Amino acid sequence: MTYLSQPNAASQGPGVPQPARRVALGLLVAGAVAAPLALNANPSADELEATGGPTTVWANGKNAFSFPAANLTDEERTRFVIGNSFFKRNWVQAPASTKVRDGLGPHFISRSCGGCHVLDGRGQPPEFKKGLVDHDPPTEMLIRLSVPGTPHPHDGVVPEPTYGDQFNNAAVEGVKPEGDVVIRHTPVHGRFADGTRYTLQQPHYGFKNLGYGPMAANVMLSPRVAPQLMGIGLIEAIPEAEVQANAKTQATMAGPIKGVAARVWDAPSQQMMLGRFGWKAGAATIAHQSAGAFRGDIGITSPWAPEEACTSAQADCLAAPRGGHGDEHEIDLKTLEDVVFYQAVLAPAARRKPTDPQVLKGQALFAQAQCAVCHRPSYTTGQPPLAAKFPRLSSPALLGHTIYPYTDLLLHDMGLALADHRPDGMASGTQWKTPPLWGIGLLKDVNGHTRLLHDGRANGVLEAVLWHGGEAEEARQRVLKMSKAERAALVKFVESL
Ligand code: HEC
Numbered sequence: 001m002t003y004l005s006q007p008n009a010a011s012q013g014p015g016v017p018q019p020a021r022r023v024a025l026g027l028l029v030a031g032a033v034a035a036p037l038a039l040n041a042n043p044s045a046d047e048l049e050a051t052g053g054p055t056t057v058w059a060n061g062k063n064a065f066s067f068p069a070a071n072l073t074d075e076e077r078t079r080f081v082i083g084n085s086f087f088k089r090n091w092v093q094a095p096a097s098t099k100v101r102d103g104l105g106p107h108f109i110s111r112s113c114g115g116c117h118v119l120d121g122r123g124q125p126p127e128f129k130k131g132l133v134d135h136d137p138p139t140e141m142l143i144r145l146s147v148p149g150t151p152h153p154h155d156g157v158v159p160e161p162t163y164g165d166q167f168n169n170a171a172v173e174g175v176k177p178e179g180d181v182v183i184r185h186t187p188v189h190g191r192f193a194d195g196t197r198y199t200l201q202q203p204h205y206g207f208k209n210l211g212y213g214p215m216a217a218n219v220m221l222s223p224r225v226a227p228q229l230m231g232i233g234l235i236e237a238i239p240e241a242e243v244q245a246n247a248k249t250q251a252t253m254a255g256p257i258k259g260v261a262a263r264v265w266d267a268p269s270q271q272m273m274l275g276r277f278g279w280k281a282g283a284a285t286i287a288h289q290s291a292g293a294f295r296g297d298i299g300i301t302s303p304w305a306p307e308e309a310c311t312s313a314q315a316d317c318l319a320a321p322r323g324g325h326g327d328e329h330e331i332d333l334k335t336l337e338d339v340v341f342y343q344a345v346l347a348p349a350a351r352r353k354p355t356d357p358q359v360l361k362g363q364a365l366f367a368q369a370q371c372a373v374c375h376r377p378s379y380t381t382g383q384p385p386l387a388a389k390f391p392r393l394s395s396p397a398l399l400g401h402t403i404y405p406y407t408d409l410l411l412h413d414m415g416l417a418l419a420d421h422r423p424d425g426m427a428s429g430t431q432w433k434t435p436p437l438w439g440i441g442l443l444k445d446v447n448g449h450t451r452l453l454h455d456g457r458a459n460g461v462l463e464a465v466l467w468h469g470g471e472a473e474e475a476r477q478r479v480l481k482m483s484k485a486e487r488a489a490l491v492k493f494v495e496s497l
Pocket residue numbers: 087109110111112113114115116117139140141142224225226227228229232276277278279280282286289290291293294297298339343
């Protein structure tokens with residue numbers, strides 16, 4: 001079986017799926033499509049744990065997000081391995097002896113996709129050394145830039161004139177980096193109804209050592225950590241009609257929750273589509289997001305993002321040598337498709353202990369506190385939006401399954417405390433897309449941290465909820481009124497997803 005020898009197959013690591021019977025579903029059914037789980041009134045533990053039907057793997061440990069869907073064919077598993085290698089390996093400065101992996105930069109943040117999406121998981125803000133003041137340069141997050149104005153509809157924002165639409169704190173030899181990021185915090189104090197006090201840390205972002213002179217005085221910043229990629233091919237296969245139905249249902253409900261479906265430009269298919277990916281739903285497809293990341297985060301041009309991200313004010317960046325074989329793109333379409341395919345078939349990990357009494361209590365509280373209105377539990381998957389035009393980007397193995405991602409994929413006003421005050425496409429400066437909650441309980445295993453929300457400001461599930469405001473203010477108020485045991489149950493439920 002090819003799978004067990006793959007570089008990131010967890011067979012050698014702590015992520016060995018367990019117990020044995022479930023290994024059969026997660027690992028040993030190479031090539032075969034696992035039988036669909038029958039629906040019945042008394043679902044078994046396996047059924048409750050299978051977050052993505054027969055695509056699910058039973059895995060924990062640091063490789064929990066790195067398995068291919070359990071029901072792929074052998075041929076698909078081979079493509080998964082190829083895509084994985086281009087996702088994880090470092091790109092190098094051009095000209096280099098290796099033409100398939102040169103072209104890094106000129107400006108960049110990371111040398112590989114895996115540098116931010118560590119182990120296909122989630123990035124975090126830099127470690128702070130003393131008193132939340134000294135920190136290393138951030139390496140697993142990025143800061144988007146723009147200025148007010150009317151953007152080109154394909155861009156969503158007007159880029160900052162000198163630094164572009166993203167701050168790149170690294171550069172190849174001979175080119176100036178854009179500068180250094182500075183993060184500061186101020187405490188936000190609060191109290192639960194039972195008198196228990198809490199303190200959150202509100203981050204503030206700035207720059208120093210700017211490489212190309214001052215930024216526009218009216219620049220707007222949006223800091224964002226890299227989200228985990230678990231199950232994103234299934235998210236892409238949620239029927240658009242279901243997301244529109246979420247918006248319709250919320251519009252007719254009493255109360256402040258009124259989610260909006262984003263529409264964004266998709267470069268691969270050259271049309272406007274439903275936005276699903278990124279913290280503001282700025283990308284419709286994994287393909288579009290990946291081409292943008294190759295260009296914007298690593299400096300690798302592709303057929304879907306052909307221009308280097310140098311502004312006209314950055315002469316050294318514009319003059320730096322290009323990578324590849326001298327043709328126009330640093331990554332070719334076929335390789336890019338393999339990287340997209342790899343991500344699309346990353347398996348959802350099974351839930352842990354869904355029938356634990358405390359988890360079941362938390363599940364009831366999750367519904368009572370209105371969390372499930374935005375974090376909608378389940379869908380049945382259909383065809384992903386690019387399936388007809390680019391069949392190599394996805395797999396039929398993802399279709400027709402009941403999945404449990406816990407998102408409505410809509411934009412919500414989350415209040416001023418979470419606002420970045422930087423409109424992006426249809427998303428305003430206070431709106432964020434409801435992120436899926438599946439896999440959240442495994443972040444600690446995979447990435448060794450529990451930093452949540454768009455910029456990683458929350459430490460754990462409860463802090464994430466305490467930052468909720470705007471349309472989710474009532475949900476936050478309900479959590480403030482919960483007893484200590486109820487809060488613990490709510491957290492335990494979310495961590496079981
Ligand atoms: C500098 C860190 C960084 C690097 C390097 C990086 N990403 Fe990301 N990635 C992010 C951030 C931040 C987001 C959220 C973007 C947003 O909100 O618009 C993201 C989002 C994504 C998403 C959407 C996930 C979701 O569920 O919303 C995909 C897919 C993705 N990246 C793929 C890639 C690929 C492929 C590469 C390599 C070519 C890559 N990324 C490199 C930081 C990074």
